[in-house]
Amino acid sequence: MNRRFIDQVAIVTGAAAGIGFEIARQLAREGAFVILNDVDAEQAVNAAARISSEYRGHCLPLPGDAGSLPVIQALVDHAIDHFGRVDMVVANAGLTLFADFFEFSPADFQRIMNLNLQGAFFLTQAAARQMKRQATGGRILLMSSNIGQRAYPYLTAYSMTKAAISTMARSLVLELSPHGININAIAPGATLTERTELEDPAYAEVWSERIPIGKVGMPADMAAPALFLLSGDARHITGQTVVVDGGWSGVSNNPEVVIHSQLKK
Template identity: 50%
Template sequence: MKNPKVAIITGAGQGIGLEIARKLVENGGQVILNDLEKSLTEEAVANLSRMGKGSVLGCSGDSADPDVIEELISLARGNFGRIDQVVCNAGITLFGGFLDYSREDFQEVMRVNQGGTFFLTQAAARVMREQKSGGSILFTSSVTAHQSHENLAAYAMSKAAVEMLAKNLVLELAPMGIRVNAIAPGATLTERTTSDPDYASTWSKLTPIGRPASTTDIAEAAFFLLSDSARHITGQTLVVDGGWTSISPSPYG
């Protein structure tokens, strides 16, 4: 039996990140699960531990904080001896019209979405370089990096940036056997989106395939890109949106 893969996943207390963690654990993975909210981290770790497969440890905190990044790396190496996979999933969305968008909101979106992704990837890639056995890194982008969406200029900019980061890192990391890709979900049913009672019905009408994505839909695609089945894929973004970006109807009419 092959040695289990060791993964770090940020923003994984619920939603897409949690479902990716679940997919890795049920396939025998050893996971360091991070979320900003301590209660969500603890609950996610407890639930995944009950599966009786793989291993999971929690690490609460701001994934863009240098100290938290260092802790994530140390937990993986200290408990499992290595790092094979990283999912930079943590991110924030601060809505606002372009003409009135504050500098503070802009800087926070970039700090978390771009900075957190960049520096966790840097830290993990340094470990993977030492290991000399390659690795797989995945960024969570968004369809808003491909099509305009009202009140999301800063967020869209940050997600387009991480897709370009994935492409650019091919130059430096591919020779080390480290693959870097991104996944761009469209409308997805999560704890956050389903707080809007009209979300599912609205996006079922706007999505050509007839429904928004489930977190499982996104996790299945993420699992593929992380796995050895995608061993010849790097620098790419996989859009998982039920066809929305092909026609891009707006929920605002």
Template identity: 50%
Template sequence: MAEQKFKGQVAIVTGAGKGIGYEVARQLALQGANVIVNDRDPELIQKASAKLNALDGGKTYPLAGDAGDINIIQKLVDEAVAQFGRLNIAIASAGITLFGDFLEYGKEPFQEVLTVNLQGSFFLAQRAAKQMISQQAGGRILFMSSVTGHQAHKDLAAYGMTKAALEMLAKNLVIELSQYGITVNTVAPGATLTERTLEDEDYKSTWARITPMGRAGRVEDVANAVLFLVSPESEHITGQNLIVDGGWTAVSVSPY
């Protein structure tokens, strides 16, 4: 059985139906946390929660809905308190990637990317922070950034812009929230093997070739970084970004 480092802690993880978000929720639960898990697909998040509840660890409670919707965000915080009595950790893992040529990119995909990636993260942090402040026990907030917030990537102008913005948001919230004992950090994954990325049959081999460490990332690599930044060991780390990319941003070889 995993070390119960998060026993008694209560977390929210958005985008937890699959991929990185699911692995983050899984590791938190294995280490004793109770977790409100969210995805906009009701069937997917119900199945994910059932799998997590079969583990020998903390319990999860599923809440389906768009993580960019402020009403859903408030429900996530309210449900954490209703189900488990408090909120200690909020992880904005939900995000949407909509590729498109800059010169042809339309208003609808632009607004969708901003709503999920920025609005969702901003207001989850706001509503979670209010709850944490009321508890007077500090807390941890984490945003999921990306290497595309550091290096230009073809057809991802809007997406990369949102990810860079999240890192600035984390820095700014140091001023707003440090006095309450709340840390705010970001993790920036590089190429990572998930259900979505593996739909491209060349993805794994391409990124293994151009990543200095010789492979694309695994969801466990990202989740390990996330759990460190929301753990007691990181209580003096805030406003920082941790890149998890096998060294890719050091060389930035294009996959194209």
């Protein structure tokens, strides 16, 4: 087993389930101390306990809205209070809202911007300030989406936030690199999680037909490149967005086209 993160300290938001949980779990598996955040307090506590029990490590819950400025500062403070430092941040928490552009409300617009953009921006700022004080560098990983690079029906506001996340990773290279801080993003495609399966029991079957490699993504498929970008192996990579979607964004002009079946013809 790789132990790339022994005694390093990570903050992972939106991590009670799905991709965030798998990233937190694998960081702990490889030796990291993890501050696990989720808006659902009970799920955050249970997820942290599960990880700590599984790997006999330290995974501490800190529930709260990851778009809230006090919660963001509390996450950094919690890491300092318990472990004395912050080495890695994964700004995973995000909100997806499907809605007709013509009917999209100002309230929903603010909700998605507050979590997806404000949360990522100010968590990055708070963590980078601490990393700068430590003078030991650090790694920041943002969560974009392949939908930030392609048109998809009823997801304009969400798509805007995910495109902005990629721009943020690229832009911050200038300000963070002098302090030894690398910042990157991953852009997951269709991924089978507790949420997506609950929303559509046929999710895996439907998306397996649309993805060129013929199978839907799993949280572990997203965690693998995430951990690589957080590791020392990626020390010369910064400002990049890595798309992890089984080839969907490379060939799809119409998101409703069943690509896999077409390629078989």
